[in-house]
Amino acid sequence: MRLAEYRYRTVTAVRGPLLFLARVFAARIGEVVTIIAPDGRRIDGEVLKIDGDLVVVQVFGDTVGLDTDRTEVRFTDVVKLAPLGLGCLGRIFDGSFRPRDGLPMFTPERWQPVSGAPFNPVARAHPEEFIETGVSAIDGLNTLVKGQKLPVFTCAGLPARELTEQLLRQARLPAGGPFVLVFVALGLTHFEYQHYARTLAELTGEYVAFVNLADEPVIERLLAPRLGLTVAEELAFAGGLDVLVIIADMANYCDALREVATAREELPGRRGYPGHMYSDLASLYERAGRLRDRRGSVTLLPVVTMPEDDITHPIPDLTGYITEGQLVLSRQLHQLGIFPPIDVLPSLSRLMNHGIGEAHTRADHRDLAGRLYRAYAKGRELRRLEAVVGRDGLLEDDRRMLDFATRFEQAFVHQGAARRTIAETLDLGARLLAEFGQGPPC
Amino acid sequence: MSGQVISISGATVRIDLPGLKVGDRVLVGVQRLPGEVVRLHGAQAIVQVFEENRGLGVGEPVRDGGGPLKVVLGPGLLGQVFDGLQRPLPELRRLDGAFMRRGSDPFPLDLARRWTFRPGLAAGAAVAPGDLLGTVREGHLDHPIFARESGEVAWLAAGELPLAAPVARLAGGGELPLWQAWPVRRPRPSRGKQVPARPLVTGQRALDLLFPLFKGGVAIIPGGFGTGKTVLEQSIAKYADVDVVVYVGCGERGNEMAGLLDEFASLEDPRSGRPLMERTIVVANTSNMPVAARESSIFTAVSMAEYYRDLGLDVLFLADSLSRWAEALREISAALEEMPGEDGYPTYLGSKLAAFIERAGVVETAAGGTGSLSMILAVSPPGADFSEPVTQACLRVAGAFYQLDTRLAHRRHFPAINWTQSYSQHADPAAVCFDGDHPGWGEQRRRLRELLQREDELREVAEVVGMEGLQERDRLLMRTAERLRLEFLCQNSFTADAYSAPAATLQRLAAILVEHDRIGAALDSGLTYSEALAREVCDAPR
Ligand SMILES: Nc1ncnc2c1ncn2[C@@H]1O[C@H](COP(=O)(O)OP(=O)(O)OP(=O)(O)O)[C@@H](O)[C@H]1O
Numbered sequence A: 001m002r003l004a005e006y007r008y009r010t011v012t013a014v015r016g017p018l019l020f021l022a023r024v025f026a027a028r029i030g031e032v033v034t035i036i037a038p039d040g041r042r043i044d045g046e047v048l049k050i051d052g053d054l055v056v057v058q059v060f061g062d063t064v065g066l067d068t069d070r071t072e073v074r075f076t077d078v079v080k081l082a083p084l085g086l087g088c089l090g091r092i093f094d095g096s097f098r099p100r101d102g103l104p105m106f107t108p109e110r111w112q113p114v115s116g117a118p119f120n121p122v123a124r125a126h127p128e129e130f131i132e133t134g135v136s137a138i139d140g141l142n143t144l145v146k147g148q149k150l151p152v153f154t155c156a157g158l159p160a161r162e163l164t165e166q167l168l169r170q171a172r173l174p175a176g177g178p179f180v181l182v183f184v185a186l187g188l189t190h191f192e193y194q195h196y197a198r199t200l201a202e203l204t205g206e207y208v209a210f211v212n213l214a215d216e217p218v219i220e221r222l223l224a225p226r227l228g229l230t231v232a233e234e235l236a237f238a239g240g241l242d243v244l245v246i247i248a249d250m251a252n253y254c255d256a257l258r259e260v261a262t263a264r265e266e267l268p269g270r271r272g273y274p275g276h277m278y279s280d281l282a283s284l285y286e287r288a289g290r291l292r293d294r295r296g297s298v299t300l301l302p303v304v305t306m307p308e309d310d311i312t313h314p315i316p317d318l319t320g321y322i323t324e325g326q327l328v329l330s331r332q333l334h335q336l337g338i339f340p341p342i343d344v345l346p347s348l349s350r351l352m353n354h355g356i357g358e359a360h361t362r363a364d365h366r367d368l369a370g371r372l373y374r375a376y377a378k379g380r381e382l383r384r385l386e387a388v389v390g391r392d393g394l395l396e397d398d399r400r401m402l403d404f405a406t407r408f409e410q411a412f413v414h415q416g417a418a419r420r421t422i423a424e425t426l427d428l429g430a431r432l433l434a435e436f437g438q439g440p441p442c
Numbered sequence B: 001m002s003g004q005v006i007s008i009s010g011a012t013v014r015i016d017l018p019g020l021k022v023g024d025r026v027l028v029g030v031q032r033l034p035g036e037v038v039r040l041h042g043a044q045a046i047v048q049v050f051e052e053n054r055g056l057g058v059g060e061p062v063r064d065g066g067g068p069l070k071v072v073l074g075p076g077l078l079g080q081v082f083d084g085l086q087r088p089l090p091e092l093r094r095l096d097g098a099f100m101r102r103g104s105d106p107f108p109l110d111l112a113r114r115w116t117f118r119p120g121l122a123a124g125a126a127v128a129p130g131d132l133l134g135t136v137r138e139g140h141l142d143h144p145i146f147a148r149e150s151g152e153v154a155w156l157a158a159g160e161l162p163l164a165a166p167v168a169r170l171a172g173g174g175e176l177p178l179w180q181a182w183p184v185r186r187p188r189p190s191r192g193k194q195v196p197a198r199p200l201v202t203g204q205r206a207l208d209l210l211f212p213l214f215k216g217g218v219a220i221i222p223g224g225f226g227t228g229k230t231v232l233e234q235s236i237a238k239y240a241d242v243d244v245v246v247y248v249g250c251g252e253r254g255n256e257m258a259g260l261l262d263e264f265a266s267l268e269d270p271r272s273g274r275p276l277m278e279r280t281i282v283v284a285n286t287s288n289m290p291v292a293a294r295e296s297s298i299f300t301a302v303s304m305a306e307y308y309r310d311l312g313l314d315v316l317f318l319a320d321s322l323s324r325w326a327e328a329l330r331e332i333s334a335a336l337e338e339m340p341g342e343d344g345y346p347t348y349l350g351s352k353l354a355a356f357i358e359r360a361g362v363v364e365t366a367a368g369g370t371g372s373l374s375m376i377l378a379v380s381p382p383g384a385d386f387s388e389p390v391t392q393a394c395l396r397v398a399g400a401f402y403q404l405d406t407r408l409a410h411r412r413h414f415p416a417i418n419w420t421q422s423y424s425q426h427a428d429p430a431a432v433c434f435d436g437d438h439p440g441w442g443e444q445r446r447r448l449r450e451l452l453q454r455e456d457e458l459r460e461v462a463e464v465v466g467m468e469g470l471q472e473r474d475r476l477l478m479r480t481a482e483r484l485r486l487e488f489l490c491q492n493s494f495t496a497d498a499y500s501a502p503a504a505t506l507q508r509l510a511a512i513l514v515e516h517d518r519i520g521a522a523l524d525s526g527l528t529y530s531e532a533l534a535r536e537v538c539d540a541p542r
């Protein structure tokens, strides 16, 4: 441990979000630095790379106005830490953990590294407690459980925000208790954020928000989710609370990652995203979970906009490889006026199996979900056939399945702003199946 | 000897410690983070650090870790859960708590654990490497202890002894321990490879019937996200007819590992009636654990698998996912600023992968027995595009290809094995073996394949003329093919159907085909399709 702060005016180059320094003594990887611009502005940074006495620093802020003569860099000898404590509840911070709600900073009870530490896999408890979101397409067919990470895959222009807000308002634990919400906004427009802010203000439960807007420093987008998750872990595993983390929009995180990688002259991978993006995203998403010997949980619902509506784009693709399923929004359903426009066919909650049934929801849940899914899938498949051979070219039974698919979309998936309990959802599903002669086999 | 850290870029650290060899273990920094030498440059070495190294500074000391990276092999591996460096995770949890903090480095096996040794020879006997000294009981099996040096046995233990104690002493004074250390990257030798000839029963109908594998063979399971690789690997891990299973969670989800551990602790091995975990070794290096340890995890795991193979056992090695290993290799290669090949993977990806996969096979063991090591490896192609380098490199060396299909998965057809694209080089000879035990196997298999193929052709016709436009015979075929898909090829891993013994597999197939034949005969006798079907549904007992 070095005892003093070290100050340098040895910046040799500034490139994108990176600062290059020479003649630095004993820097540490990940060490936090404070950069003092010639105009007195202070920006935080982090040591990315050290080669002898040459150091590369990633700047969490705008590098405009930095120079090579007068810019001063102070090395602090510590890695990036997040201030923690119950004082953060009900507060809104920026992407560097500064208050943006006009109130003074709270007094931290302790500090933790923002990168967190991986769970020991044998210490994890397998997620299996049902969360009632009040949305039929989720609760009935893609059930969310405590400790799961389940992204919403959306396309530009689809109402992902409206769905997210609905989840923020409605999500309930089995015992009826509310969640503590951690909301992380990454690169959102002011317009979108205003809506979210209103929802946050109306919440009855506790929340903490980290907000980075579209015109704020790109690099803070790499930091904000880590701050949010560090706070979430603390509330969950030290405080014993159930925490729901919503991050919107992770596509902006990935773009920030690409920007830094390019500035570092890393070899670009698919679509220019760095080869380590899988590991990097995993270092965030894997922080969701539960522990065997402790109360509390972190459940993660990231929103991911699929560039060009393409689910094979590296951003949704790598996300899908890490998360425990996905909720996919559909442009077609949206155009039909269905809200939420969740396409249940490509959607999947991989942990659903463990969170439903007698002990969690209802004994007939698994069977109902299976039959609803199969009937709808069949109807959707027949729609393609109908497009070719016409409705009259179809068998009588098949025409009925076609009608079922339409009815399912309009009555079950579509629900507007209403909240449905799990019992209402399951009853509705059973009624629809019975209507179309798809009742339980005798 | 000690040196110091000169530069740090991610997990790659340059040090100035002389006298190292590539592959040597070093301890980096005041926190003594373990690392492996990956390259030498004059007196400097480039080291890949196996732990999160945030906070590591240049100028910090570096120590020689005493030779290459090793695994510890001996009784007590079964039932254990390790990380990619073979650290026992339950012990690490006891020492460090729920999170993987840096520092603790417990011995992989419990040295104090007591084993009952039954001598297999008497003092005074002359032994050579590979000779049996005796056995200890490990779970469901007699674990043979072999001599690894030549000499005359002066003293031999009998009864209970701790793992740390010697099991025999040679006349020259040398001691033979119960355990040994083995360099992870070096394949364990055998007396030679044999031709695989015994089928590996997986309990998966689609695999056992259509694409069976021999023990000692290698299959890859490529598939996009959510197509069922993990569920398939875990099902096979539960039910395969082998003695030992080594399961590596390589760069995948922590919750999946927790689920597997819960399940394996509570399930019984159908063959021995003992807890499933007793025949299983788990290596868990989840996606958020350090990348360098992820790279080494498959070597750690395969060395343990080879060890049990060398005891004359049938071992199954399952890795989920090999792509994450390849990506770790790519990250390391990029940090070393190596010239990238296709998609950024190092140009040696193919050869490294081939050398790894070649560790599978049936061997004559040093003791003269036969052991097998089979591999079933998940591959995660970006965008489910199978032309990518990792899938292609695997295809060149793996004998079986179980392609998982995103379209089938979206239809909830699980396991989503594409029956037209998948293959196994062992399929035909293995089917002959099955046919020997289950007469009719080969014939029914032929009919299944034919029906599925006909369905494909007819489907194209139906897309033009509609189902109403098909001939009655063809409508029957479409109906049977649908039943084959839904009731035979589909197998839900979360129900009692998760395991299907070969006899049950054949029976289920035969029942569907018999019904097909009956309705066919009714059509021949002049009934219409709906009449024939109605009669079947009313009369025939299902
Ligand atoms: N044999 C099966 N029986 C029933 N359900 C299955 C089966 N295989 C897969 N599934 C369903 O598909 C989901 C995804 O499967 P799985 O986790 O094995 O996918 P994967 O290919 O490993 O995906 P990833 O590459 O993202 O890890 C499971 O959670 C389960 O809901």
Ligand SMILES: [Mg+2]
Residues within 6 Å of the ligand: B229, B230, B231, B252, B320
């Ligand atoms: Mg998987």
